[in-house]
Amino acid sequence: MGNPFIDTVKVAVADLQAAQAKHSRLQARADARLAVARERHQAETAEAVRVEAEAWRALLAIPGVTASTVAAILRVHETTVTRWAARAPRPSSTGTHAALGTRGGVA
Secondary structure (H helix, E strand, O other): OOOHHHHHHHHHHHHHHHHHHHHHHHHHHHHHHHHHHHHHHHHHHHHHHHHHHHHHHHHHOOOOOOHHHHHHHHOOOHHHHHHHHHHOOOOOOOOHHHHHOOEOOEO
16 A cells, blocks of 8 residues: 555656656747747848848949939938948849849839
8 A cells, every 4th residue: 555645746746757858849849940930030031131232232223323312312321322232242244234124224
């Protein structure tokens, strides 16, 4: 005949250990999903920056348009314009408008 108190504690300890193991598995799964989400977010953010930067560069590629002109039109500081343009990948050898599928800046 066992001790009911000890038997109850043993069952509770076993339940706790099972819960801790499940917690570890769930935490590992959540951590893995978070890592994937962070990578996806980073990639999507980089793509968003690239798209906007290319548009800044295309605007500056129009003959006669300068960073000062764009800054005045958009009411932003000139460094905003130049920083965005610097973020864009360099245009291909076919030119900015060709790379964007436009001619003379008009789609």
